[in-house]
Amino acid sequence: MSDASTRQRIPDEAFRHMQRLFIERTHPLYLRFDRDMKLEDWWGDSDYYGFEPLHVGDDADSKVDFLVGVTAQDELELPIVQTPNGQPVSIHVRPEDTGLCVLILDAASEHERQTEIQQKSNEVQLLSKKQQMLMEELKATQIEVDRKRREAEAANRLKSEFISSMSHEFRTPLTSVLGYTEILENTLQNERSQLEKLGAISRGAKHLLSLIENLLDHGRLEDGAIVMQVRPTDLNALLADLRAIFTPLAEKKGLEFSIQTSGLPADRVLLDDMRYRQVLINLVGNAVKFTETGSVVARVHWDNGQLRNEVADTGPGIPEAARERVFLAFQRVNEDQESGAGLGLAISQRIVRIMGGQLVLESSGDEGSEFGFTIDAPIAPDDGDHDPASNREGTVVTASALGHTVLLAEDDDDIAQLVELVLEDAGYRLVRARNGREAVDKALLEKPDLMLMDMNMPVVNGIEAVRELRASGFSSPVIALTASASAAYRESAIAAGCSDYLVKPVDLATLLSTIAEAIADTA
Amino acid sequence: MSNPTTEQKRKVCLVGDFAVGKTSLTRRFVNNVFSDKYLTTVGVKIDTKVVEVNESQTAKLVVWDIAGESTVTSINENYMKGLAGYLLVADGTRPATIETALHLQQRTEEIFGSLPFVFLLNKNDLETQWAVTDAQEQLLRDKGWKIFLTSAKSGAHVETAFSWLAREVY
Ligand SMILES: Nc1nc2c(ncn2[C@@H]2O[C@H](COP(=O)(O)OP(=O)(O)OP(=O)(O)O)[C@@H](O)[C@H]2O)c(=O)[nH]1
Numbered sequence: 001m002s003d004a005s006t007r008q009r010i011p012d013e014a015f016r017h018m019q020r021l022f023i024e025r026t027h028p029l030y031l032r033f034d035r036d037m038k039l040e041d042w043w044g045d046s047d048y049y050g051f052e053p054l055h056v057g058d059d060a061d062s063k064v065d066f067l068v069g070v071t072a073q074d075e076l077e078l079p080i081v082q083t084p085n086g087q088p089v090s091i092h093v094r095p096e097d098t099g100l101c102v103l104i105l106d107a108a109s110e111h112e113r114q115t116e117i118q119q120k121s122n123e124v125q126l127l128s129k130k131q132q133m134l135m136e137e138l139k140a141t142q143i144e145v146d147r148k149r150r151e152a153e154a155a156n157r158l159k160s161e162f163i164s165s166m167s168h169e170f171r172t173p174l175t176s177v178l179g180y181t182e183i184l185e186n187t188l189q190n191e192r193s194q195l196e197k198l199g200a201i202s203r204g205a206k207h208l209l210s211l212i213e214n215l216l217d218h219g220r221l222e223d224g225a226i227v228m229q230v231r232p233t234d235l236n237a238l239l240a241d242l243r244a245i246f247t248p249l250a251e252k253k254g255l256e257f258s259i260q261t262s263g264l265p266a267d268r269v270l271l272d273d274m275r276y277r278q279v280l281i282n283l284v285g286n287a288v289k290f291t292e293t294g295s296v297v298a299r300v301h302w303d304n305g306q307l308r309n310e311v312a313d314t315g316p317g318i319p320e321a322a323r324e325r326v327f328l329a330f331q332r333v334n335e336d337q338e339s340g341a342g343l344g345l346a347i348s349q350r351i352v353r354i355m356g357g358q359l360v361l362e363s364s365g366d367e368g369s370e371f372g373f374t375i376d377a378p379i380a381p382d383d384g385d386h387d388p389a390s391n392r393e394g395t396v397v398t399a400s401a402l403g404h405t406v407l408l409a410e411d412d413d414d415i416a417q418l419v420e421l422v423l424e425d426a427g428y429r430l431v432r433a434r435n436g437r438e439a440v441d442k443a444l445l446e447k448p449d450l451m452l453m454d455m456n457m458p459v460v461n462g463i464e465a466v467r468e469l470r471a472s473g474f475s476s477p478v479i480a481l482t483a484s485a486s487a488a489y490r491e492s493a494i495a496a497g498c499s500d501y502l503v504k505p506v507d508l509a510t511l512l513s514t515i516a517e518a519i520a521d522t523a
Numbered sequence: 524m525s526n527p528t529t530e531q532k533r534k535v536c537l538v539g540d541f542a543v544g545k546t547s548l549t550r551r552f553v554n555n556v557f558s559d560k561y562l563t564t565v566g567v568k569i570d571t572k573v574v575e576v577n578e579s580q581t582a583k584l585v586v587w588d589i590a591g592e593s594t595v596t597s598i599n600e601n602y603m604k605g606l607a608g609y610l611l612v613a614d615g616t617r618p619a620t621i622e623t624a625l626h627l628q629q630r631t632e633e634i635f636g637s638l639p640f641v642f643l644l645n646k647n648d649l650e651t652q653w654a655v656t657d658a659q660e661q662l663l664r665d666k667g668w669k670i671f672l673t674s675a676k677s678g679a680h681v682e683t684a685f686s687w688l689a690r691e692v693y
């Protein structure tokens with residue numbers, strides 16, 4: 001056998017040395033069973049492995065647990081086996097002609113080595129698995145949060161869209177109410193009692209309109225689409241207007257009302273007068289509304305391009321708990337407060353912010369409240385401006401109107417009639433179209449000197465109609481009329497080929513001056 | 524070959540992915556103890572326990588707690604030689620270990636033929652981390668397998684599962 005040949009080459013003392021080392025280190029136990037798995041013979045240290053005393057003839061099954069189920073024909077390599085007494089061994093089972101040989105060797109160091117590796121490897125795998133699960137959980141949470149946020153945004157957008165579309169619906173009939181009122185006022189100059197009734201209609205309508213404006217502003221401010229329209233403004237005139245509006249109201253309630261100014265420049269300053277006026281009206285309006293006795297004072301101070309505004313009243317003050325909320329939308333300080341949608345202060349705050357300032361509740365208590373804000377208002381450059389809207393004062397009916405044709409594309413009959421009335425009065429010839437299709441056809445046929453185009457029309461909308469007209473070479477000015485005041489919409493109207501843009505309800509004087517200027521520009 | 528005066532012995536193996544609780548189940552069954560610390564098994568650990576197989580007869584189970592593997596390696600095949608039945612163990616908080624158990628069952632049957640076995644969905648005490656749906660559990664039962672929801676920690680169903688297998692292998 002190979003043992004013999006190896007032995008021939010290795011000197012005896014070397015072989016014995018190896019044998020001694022091997023036996024010392026591995027504590028071999030050698031068992032031999034016959035074909036019936038009865039113990040025939042054994043050699044080695046059986047105590048070391050915690051075996052029960054062995055006897056020739058012992059049944060393998062009963063004495064050696066790891067041989068349960070093993071037959072005399074099996075060849076097995078069991079690298080690491082831990083027995084109940086804890087000793088790791090390696091077991092080598094080999095069938096021989098006469099039975100089965102079983103060699104048991106100490107595997108403690110091998111067991112230790114492998115345990116260290118396997119323990120680390122398994123722990124790392126468990127950790128990474130856990131980490132992966134956490135990541136997935138995190139991702140799921142993230143997705144859920146995103147979904148909720150999108151839902152909230154969609155709901156908010158729907159709300160804004162609803163408010164905005166509803167407001168548009170209101171604007172058109174109101175335009176005609178206000179327009180006809182204006183016409184009636186002109187024709188009824190001498191009948192006082194009738195005029196008073198008309199005045200009431202007009203005020204009611206204007207109040208409604210301002211409520212709608214507020215709602216619209218809220219929607220616009222919310223989607224960030226608002227743009228300031230800065231223009232040279234006469235502060236003295238603006239404040240005189242404000243005084244005229246509120247003095248009668250204050251007097252009626254027995255309140256003292258004053259506007260105190262200091263340092264106002266003689267020159268016009270640059271600011272969005274409409275928005276500025278809106279904020280002041282809101283603040284003074286609230287002060288007058290909630291103050292029962294005493295006074296309301298507005299203080300306006302200009303210094304080196306900065307406009308400081310304060311509105312103080314002697315009203316009941318704002319309860320401590322409500323102060324944080326006053327600038328939030330749809331919040332009213334007192335639940336029983338009767339009018340308004342609770343949007344005024346929220347809108348004012350946003351406007352002031354866009355103007356570069358901050359609306360602050362300076363003080364509030366038993367003595368009353370004071371709001372204040374400071375905005376930029378630099379002196380306007382000297383040269384006159386060509387902004388048609390700034391011409392709103394005074395009706396300008398020019399001779400140039402005579403003989404000019406204006407095509408009015410407007411689907412609302414009342415408004416069309418109103419505009420017709422005013423324009424024909426001013427000397428224009430008017431052609432009417434009821435939708436975008438008709439507008440294009442009539443424009444190409446009649447070649448009007450100017451077109452007034454409602455943007456929101458059936459069949460073909462205003463923007464498409466203008467685009468089509470410009471593509472066909474139509475060159476007369478087109479003034480867009482629309483209920484939408486968003487900058488984006490205005491840009492797309494101009495991009496489509498509109499020359500100018502008026503937001504409904506259009507003040508009749510502005511309409512006339514804008515038309516006159518546009519026609520003059522083409523001459 | 525069997526000696527009527529000594530107790531009947533049967534070899535059963537615990538197989539399943541690593542860290543599913545094979546050692547913990549064995550320790551609960553044999554010594555009625557549990558530890559939260561994870562000490563992996565290298566190779567195989569052999570334990571014995573006397574069980575009642577019926578009112579008048581006891582027998583000795585030789586339990587082979589084999590190191591976790593995701594397949595039947597040739598070494599494990601050696602360790603399993605001569606088994607009378609087996610316990611397939613999966614960790615109910617790690618669904619992937621169920622897949623492993625299914626695979627191990629298939630391989631074992633290919634190598635050793637059809638033998639009695641039980642399927643243990645272990646760590647059933649970890650309610651919040653439990654990841655096996657009722658539907659998945661039903662799918663296993665639909666195979667006609669004997670399924671136990673066990674916990675080596677609380678001891679729930681451990682004894683029952685081993686006893687069931689013990690009766691099957693005698
Ligand atoms: N909570 C809980 N933990 C358990 C249970 N069973 C085992 N564990 C834990 O799970 C880990 C792994 O348990 P072991 O019994 O070592 O797993 P194993 O299947 O023998 O692992 P390997 O030997 O590496 O294949 C340990 O930390 C145990 O404490 C159980 O039923 N409940």
Ligand SMILES: [Mg+2]
Binds near residue numbers: 545588589
């Ligand atoms: Mg283990």
